[in-house]
Amino acid sequence: MPQGYLAMILHAHLPYVRHPEHSYFLEENWLYEAITETYIPLIEVLEKLADDGVPFRMSMSITPTLMSMFNDPLLQDRYLHHLDKLIELAEREEERTRWQPEFHRLAHMYRDRFSRARALFEDRYHRNILQAFINLQNRGVLEILASAATHGFLPLMDISQPAVRAQIKIGVDTYKRFVGAQAKGFWLPECAYHPGHDRFLREAGIAYFIVDAHGIICASPRPKYANLAPIYCPSGVAAFGRDLESSKQVWSATEGYPGDFDYREFYRDVGYDLEYDYIRPYIQPDGTRMQTGIKYYRITGHTYDKQPYDPDRAREKAANHAGNFMFNREKQVEYLATVMDRAPLVVAPYDAELFGHWWFEGPVWLDFLFRKLAYDQQTVKAITPGDYLALYPRNQLSTPSMSSWGYKGYHEVWLEGSNDWIYRHLHKAAERMAELADTHPEATGVIRRAIQQAAREFLLAQSSDWAFIMKTGTVVPYAQKRTKDHLGRFTRLYEQIKRGAVEEEWLREIEYLDNIFPDLDYSVYRTDATAGVLDASPEPALAAVQSPAGSTLSAAGR
Amino acid sequence: MFHKELAEMTRSELLQAAQELDIGVPANISHEGLVELIRNFAGTNPARGRKPFGTTRIWPAVPAEGTQPAMAGPGPTPAKNLESGYELPPGYGDTRIVAMVRDPYWIHTYWEVTEPAIAGLRRELGPSAWEASRMILRVYDISGLNAEEAAAVSFNPSLAARYFDIVINPYTNNWYIDVGAPNRSYCIDLGILTQDGRFIRLARSNPVTTPRAGLSEIIDEEWLTLDEIYGFTLRRGYGFGQSSIELMQPLARRLAREMGSGAVSSISSWGRRPVAERPFWLTVHTELIVHGATEPDARVSVAGQEVKLRPDGAFTLRFALPDGERAIPVAGTSAHTGETIVITPVVAKHTH
Known part of the structure; x- marks a missing residue:
C-alpha cells in the first residue's frame, strides 16, 4: 500500500491552425513540429512502458482543436509532406557531416527518429495519431481529459453564461465524437476557474477538473487537506489543485530540469546555422530562415560557444533528474502521510509540448520516472485523478477560488494593455450568438448552416491563444488577424x-x-x-456556508 | 464632444480639449501634433479627480489601436501570407459598461456611450452646465447587498460599503481600477457628475467579485483544517518562512513566480530566440563540394559510399570540411563493360 499518490497530467493543446487557402502556411508548423517532437515521442514512450508491463497511470488532456487537427485529412497530408522533407534533410546531413563524427551521429539519430515517426504516423496509425492515445486509454495506462471547445479563457467570458456553457459542452461532445466515450476529467484552459462554471461541467457529465494550487488553498470553506486532496464544488464536481513543488522542479526557467547544461539547446538549429543555398529548400518558401528541428548542440552554459550535443550524457542526466523528482515526491509524501488521515495526492500538470519540443529529453525523463516509480520504491504510486476519486469518494464540500495557472496566478496575461481590446468584441459576439440561438430555435437549410458557421467563427475567435500571443509578443499580427477575421466573419453572418x-x-x-x-x-x-442549468443547483458560496451539516458529498450520492 | 474623433476636431476645439485636460500646449503646435498630444495623454496619464476616500491608484489602459509589442528575434512574419482582412467596428451603438476581474486587487472595465445618449444629456443640462460636468466611473462596493439593494446604490450610494469616483477623460474607453480589496463585490456606474455634485447615470456594469487573496476564514467543523499541511505546502511552494499559517497571507502577492503555461513552453512562442545582446562575433565554416558526371547507368562511389546519380549522370556531394588532409577516392563503374575508373582528389584544409 503506497503512502501517497502522484498524478502526472500532460496538457496537449494547439490552437486551430489550418489554412487550406494557402499551399504553405507557417503557423501550421506548430502542429507538425509538435507531432514529430512531442506527440509521437510520447506515444513511443507510453507504448513501450505498456508493452513492458510497467504498472503506471498517467493523464493527458487533448483539446478539441488538437483532436480535430489530428483528424483532418488536409493537415495529415501536409504533415507527411513536411516529414518527408525533414527526412530528406536528415539524409543530406548524414552525408554532409561524414568527417565530423560528433555531428554525424546526431544526423543519424535525427534520420532514425524521423523515419520511425513516419512509420508510426503512416503505417501504424494511418495518419491519425489520436488513435494511438485512444488505444493507450483502452489499455488502461492513460486517462484522456476533455477540454473547452477552442481553449477559451472561461473567466473572461463570464458575462455571457451561454458562451461558457457552449465552450464546455461542445468540448465534451467533441471528445465523445472522437474518443467514443464520455469524458471523466476536464482540463480548464489555462486552469482558469470562475466559481460557478463547474455547474456546466456537471451538466456535461464531468467528474473532475484541475485548478492551480491557490484555487484550492484559497477555497471556501478552508479545505482540510489544502491542495493535497480534491474538494467537491457545490455542484458535485471535484476540483484538484496543482502541487507547486513538483511543478517548479520541471517548469521553472531558472531552477527547472530542462535548463541543465547537458540537455539539448533549443535555439541552435541548422535552419539558422547552415549555408543559405544548402538549407534553402527546407526553410520558408520565401527564403526566411526558420527552425527545422535538427539541432546539434547542448545548452553548454550561459555562452554563445555551444558544445555538440551528447545523447548518452543527456540520457544519463534525464535518469538522474527522474530519480531526483521521485526522491522529492517520496520525501513530500512521507511527511504528509504522517499528518494526514488519508493518502495525499500530488497533482503535477504540465504543458505536453514542453516534453520533447522544448525539453528534448522530456519523454525519456518521463520513461525513467514511471519505471523508477514502479520498481525502485513503494512510497508513491502513479495514479490518475479519476482513480483517486474512486479510492476516496468522500470529500469536503468547498468552492474553489477564482484563479489560473498564468503568470501571477490570475487573468493578467490575458487581460492587459496588448489584448484587452478584444473583449468588447468577443462579448458582443457572445450576446449576438445567444440572440441567434434564441430567435431561431428551429432554423433549417441555409439559415441553419449560417448560424452553425457563426458559432464556429465565434468559438475560433475565443481561443485564449490569441490574447496570449498578443501579450508575449511573437507572431502578434497573426493573432490579431485571427481575432479580427473570425469576428469579422461572425458579424457578417449575423447581419x-x-x-x-x-x-x-x-x-x-x-x-x-x-x-x-x-x-x-x-x-x-x-x-x-x-x-x-444555473437554476438547477444552489448558489455555490451560500450552500457551502449555510449547510455545514450537508457539507460532504460522496461520489456515490451524486 | 465625447465621441467626436480627435482628428476631425477643429484646432480651437482641440485646444479647448487640451485645456480641459490640463495639457500644456506649445504655441506653434500643428494640428496633427495636437491630436497626438491629446491621444498620448489619454493613453498614458493618470486621470485626475476627487477621491472620496483612501488612495485609489489608477493606471489607464493602453489604447486599443497602435500599440503592440515588438516582435522578438527572427520570428516568422506571417502577415505576408494573409489576405487583407476584416477590421472591427469602434463601437456597437450601445450605451454600455462591462466589468471584468483581473485579480484580487484589480478590475478592468470598458464602455461605450452613443452620440444620442450624449446629445440627450447635453440638451437636458444646457450647454454651460454640460461643459462644467465631468464623465466619471463610480465604483461601488456592493459586498453583502442583495440584488435590490445593489440596484439601488446609484440613487442611494450610502447603501454601498464604500464607493469612489474616477474622472475619465473623453478619449478613453476602458480603464484598470485598483479596488484594493480581495474577496469583495463591485459594480460600476458610468455617468456624468455635474458641477453641483449631481450624478446622472448612463450605464451600470455587471457585478463582479474579486477572489480571495488568502485562506478562507470559514472553517467547516467536519473538515477541520490540518494546519501542518498548509505550513508545509506554503513554505515549500510559495517560499513562506516558518510563520504560522495565518501570517502566510496574502497569497496573491506571492504568485508572481516563474511558472505557469506562459513561462516556458507555450507553443506560440516557438521559433523565438533569446534577445540577449551578443558581443561582436564572427564564425567561419568551410564546406567541400565534390561533383562530377558519368554515364547515367554507371555506379559511382565516393569515399566508399555509393552515390545516387541524377538522370543525366551527374552527381554533387557536399561535406563539412574540418581541418586536416583528406583523400576522396571517387570510383565509377560502367554498367556495360564493368570497367572502373578511380579519381582521388586530395584536399587539405588548415585554419590559422
Whole structure:
C-alpha cells in the first residue's frame, strides 16, 4: 500500500491552425513540429512502458482543436509532406557531416527518429495519431481529459453564461465524437476557474477538473487537506489543485530540469546555422530562415560557444533528474502521510509540448520516472485523478477560488494593455450568438448552416491563444488577424441571418475554411436552456456556508 | 464632444480639449501634433479627480489601436501570407459598461456611450452646465447587498460599503481600477457628475467579485483544517518562512513566480530566440563540394559510399570540411563493360 499518490497530467493543446487557402502556411508548423517532437515521442514512450508491463497511470488532456487537427485529412497530408522533407534533410546531413563524427551521429539519430515517426504516423496509425492515445486509454495506462471547445479563457467570458456553457459542452461532445466515450476529467484552459462554471461541467457529465494550487488553498470553506486532496464544488464536481513543488522542479526557467547544461539547446538549429543555398529548400518558401528541428548542440552554459550535443550524457542526466523528482515526491509524501488521515495526492500538470519540443529529453525523463516509480520504491504510486476519486469518494464540500495557472496566478496575461481590446468584441459576439440561438430555435437549410458557421467563427475567435500571443509578443499580427477575421466573419453572418439573406457561395467558402465542429448544435447558446442549468443547483458560496451539516458529498450520492 | 474623433476636431476645439485636460500646449503646435498630444495623454496619464476616500491608484489602459509589442528575434512574419482582412467596428451603438476581474486587487472595465445618449444629456443640462460636468466611473462596493439593494446604490450610494469616483477623460474607453480589496463585490456606474455634485447615470456594469487573496476564514467543523499541511505546502511552494499559517497571507502577492503555461513552453512562442545582446562575433565554416558526371547507368562511389546519380549522370556531394588532409577516392563503374575508373582528389584544409 503506497503512502501517497502522484498524478502526472500532460496538457496537449494547439490552437486551430489550418489554412487550406494557402499551399504553405507557417503557423501550421506548430502542429507538425509538435507531432514529430512531442506527440509521437510520447506515444513511443507510453507504448513501450505498456508493452513492458510497467504498472503506471498517467493523464493527458487533448483539446478539441488538437483532436480535430489530428483528424483532418488536409493537415495529415501536409504533415507527411513536411516529414518527408525533414527526412530528406536528415539524409543530406548524414552525408554532409561524414568527417565530423560528433555531428554525424546526431544526423543519424535525427534520420532514425524521423523515419520511425513516419512509420508510426503512416503505417501504424494511418495518419491519425489520436488513435494511438485512444488505444493507450483502452489499455488502461492513460486517462484522456476533455477540454473547452477552442481553449477559451472561461473567466473572461463570464458575462455571457451561454458562451461558457457552449465552450464546455461542445468540448465534451467533441471528445465523445472522437474518443467514443464520455469524458471523466476536464482540463480548464489555462486552469482558469470562475466559481460557478463547474455547474456546466456537471451538466456535461464531468467528474473532475484541475485548478492551480491557490484555487484550492484559497477555497471556501478552508479545505482540510489544502491542495493535497480534491474538494467537491457545490455542484458535485471535484476540483484538484496543482502541487507547486513538483511543478517548479520541471517548469521553472531558472531552477527547472530542462535548463541543465547537458540537455539539448533549443535555439541552435541548422535552419539558422547552415549555408543559405544548402538549407534553402527546407526553410520558408520565401527564403526566411526558420527552425527545422535538427539541432546539434547542448545548452553548454550561459555562452554563445555551444558544445555538440551528447545523447548518452543527456540520457544519463534525464535518469538522474527522474530519480531526483521521485526522491522529492517520496520525501513530500512521507511527511504528509504522517499528518494526514488519508493518502495525499500530488497533482503535477504540465504543458505536453514542453516534453520533447522544448525539453528534448522530456519523454525519456518521463520513461525513467514511471519505471523508477514502479520498481525502485513503494512510497508513491502513479495514479490518475479519476482513480483517486474512486479510492476516496468522500470529500469536503468547498468552492474553489477564482484563479489560473498564468503568470501571477490570475487573468493578467490575458487581460492587459496588448489584448484587452478584444473583449468588447468577443462579448458582443457572445450576446449576438445567444440572440441567434434564441430567435431561431428551429432554423433549417441555409439559415441553419449560417448560424452553425457563426458559432464556429465565434468559438475560433475565443481561443485564449490569441490574447496570449498578443501579450508575449511573437507572431502578434497573426493573432490579431485571427481575432479580427473570425469576428469579422461572425458579424457578417449575423447581419445576413438577421436580414434573412445569406450569401450562400461565401458561406460555403468559409465553411470550407473554418471547418471545425461539423455537427455543431447551436441550441447550446440558448439563454433559457442555460438558465435552466444555473437554476438547477444552489448558489455555490451560500450552500457551502449555510449547510455545514450537508457539507460532504460522496461520489456515490451524486 | 465625447465621441467626436480627435482628428476631425477643429484646432480651437482641440485646444479647448487640451485645456480641459490640463495639457500644456506649445504655441506653434500643428494640428496633427495636437491630436497626438491629446491621444498620448489619454493613453498614458493618470486621470485626475476627487477621491472620496483612501488612495485609489489608477493606471489607464493602453489604447486599443497602435500599440503592440515588438516582435522578438527572427520570428516568422506571417502577415505576408494573409489576405487583407476584416477590421472591427469602434463601437456597437450601445450605451454600455462591462466589468471584468483581473485579480484580487484589480478590475478592468470598458464602455461605450452613443452620440444620442450624449446629445440627450447635453440638451437636458444646457450647454454651460454640460461643459462644467465631468464623465466619471463610480465604483461601488456592493459586498453583502442583495440584488435590490445593489440596484439601488446609484440613487442611494450610502447603501454601498464604500464607493469612489474616477474622472475619465473623453478619449478613453476602458480603464484598470485598483479596488484594493480581495474577496469583495463591485459594480460600476458610468455617468456624468455635474458641477453641483449631481450624478446622472448612463450605464451600470455587471457585478463582479474579486477572489480571495488568502485562506478562507470559514472553517467547516467536519473538515477541520490540518494546519501542518498548509505550513508545509506554503513554505515549500510559495517560499513562506516558518510563520504560522495565518501570517502566510496574502497569497496573491506571492504568485508572481516563474511558472505557469506562459513561462516556458507555450507553443506560440516557438521559433523565438533569446534577445540577449551578443558581443561582436564572427564564425567561419568551410564546406567541400565534390561533383562530377558519368554515364547515367554507371555506379559511382565516393569515399566508399555509393552515390545516387541524377538522370543525366551527374552527381554533387557536399561535406563539412574540418581541418586536416583528406583523400576522396571517387570510383565509377560502367554498367556495360564493368570497367572502373578511380579519381582521388586530395584536399587539405588548415585554419590559422
